[in-house]
Amino acid sequence: MPITTCVFDAYGTLFDVNAAAAEAAKDPAYPGLAAVWPALASDWRRKQLEYTWLRAVADRHCDFWQVTQDGLDWALEAQGLEDPALRARLLALYRHLPTYPEVPAMLASLKARGLATAILSNGSPDMLGAAVASAGIAKQLDAVLSVESVGIFKPHARVYDLVGTHFGCAADQVLFVSANGWDAAGAAGYGFRTIWVNRAGAPLDRLYAQPHHTLPDLAPVPELV
Incomplete structure (x- = not known):
């Protein structure tokens, strides 16, 4: 799909x-x-x-x-x-971390293509709210989803369930992007399409699933979609 x-x-x-x-x-x-x-x-x-x-x-x-x-x-x-x-x-x-330089344009490009965009994070709602507001990217996100609503951290499946519950989409309609290799692998094992943003050139984690794509930064994400 x-x-x-x-x-x-x-x-x-x-x-x-x-x-x-x-x-x-x-x-x-x-x-x-x-x-x-x-x-x-x-x-x-x-x-x-x-x-x-x-x-x-x-x-x-x-x-x-x-x-x-x-x-x-x-x-x-x-x-x-x-x-x-x-x-x-x-x-x-x-509480007010900057985004990586390519983030605003990347999110804007996804929105221009008619895609829904969201954060799915271990972060608590107040942490995420402060970071998103400080970075000025709130208008480029349709949802900010926190593990606090299910009470367990990633990569538990209940966390990834939040996406389908919120958007009403199937797992294979979701592209999940993480700079954590274990998170991208966990999401791939769940059924999402995944990108690992490997900025440091780290080795691939030896886990039960692997990311579908690996990128050096977020800039190419819209074209890959």
């Missing part, structure tokens, strides 16, 4: 999750961050994702803002930067 609905992961896919640490590192108030911000950003993201998986397996759900804070606390301690002011600054920046 033809694709009718294009759905995007948010953090790391539309929004640059490294931008908070990069921006804070420019501030002379935090001199210890300048040399280590790439490692801190990497640890923060890794722990944030690990905590979602562990909470899902243990059936101990909390919202994504909590795991975002928990991941940051681990990353700050790992770098010897247990500074309350820096922590507050990083969290404030995370």
Whole structure:
């Protein structure tokens, strides 16, 4: 069936999750961050994702803002930067992450082609609302769907169910796009057509399904559809 609905992961896919640490590192108030911000950003993201998986397996759900804070606390301690002011600054920046440069034009192109567009994210509704508003992309999205409505993180099938429930479409009418290889694989196993946005050139995850396409960024998505 033809694709009718294009759905995007948010953090790391539309929004640059490294931008908070990069921006804070420019501030002379935090001199210890300048040399280590790439490692801190990497640890923060890794722990944030690990905590979602562990909470899902243990059936101990909390919202994504909590795991975002928990991941940051681990990353700050790992770098010897247990500074309350820096922590507050990083969290404030995370709520207003910029999109990658190609995102606005890519979404506009999809809308011009008559496709429905949406976010499907682990993010909590208030986090996603703040990010979408700050980035100015609300008018280019038909829906912002959060796992909080089902109480478990991706890649659980109940999360991917949200798309069909909201749009009334079949799984094979959905193109799902994620910068997380495991998320693209999980969505492919669910039945979506999928794109993995592999900005870092990482190896393919060895999982039960594989993404249908791999791209270096989001710019080619409209032509691929």
